[in-house]
Amino acid sequence: MAKKLGFLVNIDRCIGCHACEISCKSFYQLEPQMRRRTVRELPEDMVGSTIRAFVSTACNHCDEPACKAVCPVGAYTKREEDGIVVHNQDLCIGCQMCGKACPYGVPVYNPVKKKMDKCSMCYELLDVGESPICVSKCPMEAIEIVDYNEVQPAGTVSIVPTFADPSITKPTTQFILPKPGKQVRRV
C-alpha cells in the first residue's frame, strides 16, 4: 500500500526554540522573510495551568491540497507513493494564489526568485533514506515523520489553537499536546 507520510509534532517536547525553522532556512538558503516551517506561540493557558507552549508547523501535505487545486500552471503534485505534496518551482509563475488558498498560508513568495516556495518534506533526503532537516536538527527530537497508513499513534490530535480547520484540506500533520505538570504558585 502507498504510504501516507505526515509530520508528528510533539508539543510536549517542543521548547519553542525555532531551531527547526532556522535549520530549514539555512539548508535551503531562504531569504530572511521566508519560512518553510514556522514556530508559533500557543495561548499560555491552553492546557489549564500557565505554560509557555509553542507549535511548529510546515506544509501539511494534505490529502486534499488547496494549493494544488488553485494553481493555474499545475505546479503542485501529490506523490503517489507517499502523499508528499511537491511544488515544482520551474513551472511556477509566481501568482501567489496557492499562498492565499492554503488554509495554513504555507506557500510563501521568494522575492528574489519571484516564485513561490514551500516545504517539500525534504523528499530528496527521504528518498535516500535520510531524515528531513527539521526532523534531524530539532534539539528536542520533537518532530517525526510518520506513515499514518502504517501506524496510528495514540494520544495525538489533529488540531491545536491557531491551526485551521482540518476538514478543509485534510492535513496529515498530527500533534501531541503538552502534559502540564504540577505547579506550586506563589499566593
Place this chain on the structure above:
Amino acid sequence: MITENFSRRTFLKGSAALGSLLGLGAVGTKAAEGLIPLASAKAAGKKEQFYNACPRNCYDTCSIVTTVEDGRITFITGNENNNYTKGRLCVKGNTYPRVVYSPDRIKYPMRQKGRGSGNWERISWDEAYTIIAKKILDIKEEYGTTLPVCLNKYSGNFNILNYATEGMLSSIGYTTRAQGTPCDPAGSDAQAFDMGTAYNNDPEQFLDADYIILWGSNPAWTSAHSMYFINQAKEKGTKLVVIDPLITQTASKADEYIQINTSTDGALALGMIRYIIDHQLYDEQWVRDNSIGFNDFVAYIKNNITIEWAAEKTGVPKKVIERIAREYATAKPANIWIGFGMQRHTNGGAMVRAIDALAAITGNIGKRGGGVNYIGGETWGFNYHTMGFGVPEGTKGEADRYVNMNNFGAQVLDANDPPIKMMWIACRNPMAQDPEPNVVKKAFEKMDLVVTADLYMNQTVELSDIVLPVTTPFETVGVNVSYWHYWMNANEQAIKPLYETKSDLEIAMGLSKKLNELSPGSCTFPVTGSLEEWVEKEFNDGIREMFGVNSWDELRKNGGTAKATEKVTVAWEDLKFRTPSGKYEFYSEKAAEYGHHPLPVFVEPYKGDKEHPIRCMSPHWKLGIHSQFQHIDWLDAIQSHPFVEMHPDLAKKHSIKENDLVHVKNDAGYLTLPAKLTKTVPADTVILYEGWWKDVNYTENFNVKAIPADMGHYSKGQRGIAFHDNFVKIEKA
C-alpha cells in the same frame, strides 16, 4: 490567523511611536536579498566539509560541521561525532551562515572622527596599527609605564587562541585589566568555599539521575542540548522539579514547578535541610567521612531554621517543602543544577552554599548522575601559550593593575596614578552588557583612544575611535572546551577571511610588529607563526591524556571532537575536595576570611525602596547570547524588537494593555518598551531580556544598577553583580 495579523497590525501602528521614543531609525526591511541559491551552487562545484567550534559563552560549546561549496559556506550544522551536540545546533548556531555573510559586518579597519558621531572613515591595517602603536608608545613615554592602557575582554569568543589579546597586552608591559566576570562569581565562590572549586558532573549524566532539580536555571533557552538529556530522563521516569520565580520555558516542562519568592532560595534549601535532619534522612556516613563543620551547621539549623519560617520566607507551602525534601533525600542519585541566573543577587553566594549543603548532607556529591552542578573547568588545562611572553626588558613596575569589570565605568573614572588613557576592548560589549552604561560612557569620554575589535557596529563600537574587524570562527583556527560538558572541539578554517578581517591573534602579531618597528624591543609578542602552529602549541600531556588525542591536527582529522576520560566526568568522585581541609567544608574559614559567615546561613534578600517597588529582572534571551545573534536578519524576522513582560494584574493597575508602550525607570536610567502581558511572570516583577537589537537604542542595562553580589572575590578577584536585585517603577508611556 487573527492573532498574528492583529498583533502585526497593532505593532505597526505602535512602531512609529516606539521608534521615536527609543530613538531608533526605520525598523523597516533591512533584509539583504539575493542569497546564493543552493541548487546552483551545488551544481557548480566542489563541496567540502570542515569542523568548527561554537566559541560563544554558552554551556553547550557545540561541535560544528560546516559545508563549503566553491569557497562559500552553504550550510552549518552540528557534529554527529559529538554525543552532546548530537548533530544539532540551537537556533542561534543555525544562523551562522547569516552571521558570516551578514551585510552588517565590519569589513575594514575604520577610524571615527568624533566619538559617537557615526562619521567613520576606512583606514588601512597599517594606519590602524600605527595610530595604536604610537599611542601606546606615547603613553609609555609620558607615564613611564603602560598602566594607562586598559583591557576589557570577556566572553564574546572563548577560542583558546583568543587569549592572544591578553598576551599582546602583557607583552607591552604592565597594563590595567578589567577583572572578574558579570556571570558566575558569587556561585563560584560559594562552591570554592564548600568544595575548593566549582566542578560539575557531565551533563550527559542527567540520564543517570533519579531526580532532577533545576534551581534557577533555564536550559530550554540557555542550554538546549542539556535540555534534551533532561527531557529524555524525564520521559523515562525521572522527576523534574524546577524552582524559579518565573514560569520559564524550562519550568513549563517540569513535573513540578515551584514559584519561589525571588532571592529566598537559601531559606528553601535550609528548610529542606531542617526536615531532612529532623527525619534522619541525611547520609550520616558521607558527612562523617567527607566533611568538616557538620555539627556546627546542624546546630545553626536547629537554632535558627524551621520549616514554617522557610514557608513564610519563600512563599512555598510547608507541605510542599516537606514533600520535596523527602523526595530529594530519598532519590538516588538526585541531581541539582544551579543556574547562573539564580545567584545574581546580593545573597546569591549564600544561597548557593545552602543548596550545596543540601546536596552534601544527602551524599549526592561525588556520585554519577548526582551532584550539585554549577560550572566546571577541569578540561581547560591548555598551555595558554599566547599569554606567556613576559614584559619587555626594562619594564618598570611589578604587576598589572585591576579594575572591577562589574563596576567598570566608575572604577576607570576613579583610577589615578596613573589615570587610564587608552582602552582596548575585545570580545566584550560593555555599553550593552554592563550595568549603568551611562557611567561606562563617561569613562569612554575620558579616554585619548578607544580601540574595539569586533564584528558588528554595536553600542560599544559606536563609541570607539578605532574599530578592528575580526573574523568569525569559520575564518580562523582554534580549539574550544566547555565550562559544562566534557568535550574538546577543533576549529578549522573553513573559508578565507572575508573582507579585511583578522583574528585577535593575528591582530596581536600585527600590532607587535608595528610596535617593534617604531620602537624595537617594545613588545615581546611573536610576529610570525601560522595559526595551526599556534594552536598546536596549546596541547600538553595533560590535555593529551585527558582527551586521548595527541595534537590538534589529530583532533581535526578524527571527527573534530573528543571527550574527556571518564576519570573526570563525575565531579568529586574521589571525594578529595580542594578545600584547605581536603573535606567538604560546611564550616569554611576561607569564607570567614572573605568576610562571610563561615556556615551556609540565611542572608536576607535585597529590598527595593518605596519609590521603586517593582523588581526588574533581565535574564538571558533565547534568540541571542547577550549582545550577539538577535540582530541577525533571520532572527530579526522572528522577533524584531525588545519588550517588557509583565503580569496582566500589574498591567491593569497601571492601565497598560498588550503592546502599550511602558516606561521602566529608576535612578540609573529608563527604557520605553512595548508590554507583553503574561501570567508566567509574578505580579510584582517585570522582565526585560538581554540583547542588542539592530537599529534599536536598547540595552536591558539602561536601568540596571551596579549592585554587587555577595561573593566572587575569592575565586574571581571581584564580586559578581546582583543583576536581578534591580528595582524600578513603571508607567504607561
Place this chain on the structure above:
Amino acid sequence: MHDLPLVIFTILSQLLLGGFVALWWIDRKKGGISKKTGLLISISFLVLGGISLLVSMLHLGQPLHAYRAILNFGVSWLSREIVFYGAFLGLIALSTWFWYKDDAPKRRAIGWMASFIGVVAIFSSAKIYMIPAIPAWDSVNTLFAFFLTSLLLGPLYVAACLAIKRDSAVNISGIIIPVLFVSAIVAVGYFSSLNAGLPEAVEAAKLTFGHVFFWARIATFLAASGLLLLSYVNSKWRSVQIYSAAFAILLASESLGRFLFYETAIHL
C-alpha cells in the same frame, strides 16, 4: 498594496463585461448607434481589455511565463478565468471587426457568444476567491459583488460614451438605480453574515469598518446614487457631465470597495 493589480484587473474585466453587454443590447434592441461611435466604444473595450491583461501580468512574479497559466484548466478556476477572459477579449475583437465592417447581424450573433463567455469568465474569476482559507471571501457575496460591479459600471460607461457622442440619450438610470438598490442590500447582508461568521470574518468586518476607505466608498456610492436619481426624475440631468461624473464617482466607489475586499481579507 501588492494586490493593487488585482483590484484594477477585476474592476476592468467586470466593467468590460457590463459594457459589452450594454452596447450589444442597445445595438440589438434600439439600434441607432452610429458605426463610428460603436467602433470607438468597441475599440475602447479592447484598449481597456489590453490594459487589464497587462496589469494582471504585473501581479505575476514571472510575467513572461504568464502563458503557462492556462495549463491547469481542468482543475484551477484561475486557469479557467484566464482562458475564458482571453476568449471574451478575442470575441470583443471580432465584434469590433464587425463594427468596422458595419456588419450588424454578425456582431449581434457574436454578441450572444461573447456575453455568455464573458459571464463564464467573471464567474470563474469570482470562484477563484471563494476559498475557505479566507472566510470573508468564501461566500456568494463574492459572486454577487463581481456581477454587480459589471452591472453598475458597464452600462454607465456606455451611456456616458453615447452621451458624449450624442448618439442616443438612453435613460440608463432606470436600469442602474435598481442595481444600486440591490448592491446596498447585498452589502448589508454580507456584512451581517461576516459578523455572524468565523472569527477571521468578524475581524475582516472590523477592519473594513475601521478603514477610512469604507466610509469613502459609502459616500461615493451615495453621491453617485443621488446623481442618477436626479437624472432619472429629470431628463435635463441626462447629460454628458452627469453621466460621466456618476460613472467616475461610481468607478471610484467600486474600486475602493474592491481594494477593501483584498486589504481586509484575513487568512485563517
